[in-house]
Amino acid sequence: MGGETILELLRYVKSSLEQLEIVMGAFVFIYHAIGEG
Structure with missing residues (x-):
């Protein structure tokens, strides 16, 4: 029963x-969009 806990x-x-x-x-996508815009 310990194995099931590890899998979860x-x-x-x-x-x-x-x-x-x-x-x-x-976040990176928005950062680049703001930086380049």
Whole structure:
């Protein structure tokens, strides 16, 4: 039952990293748009 907890934690971390990557990508996109505009 400890393995299931680890898998859930890894799945949570993976989804969090994916969301962070999307947020960072949007931030960089907006930053460049403002900087060049």
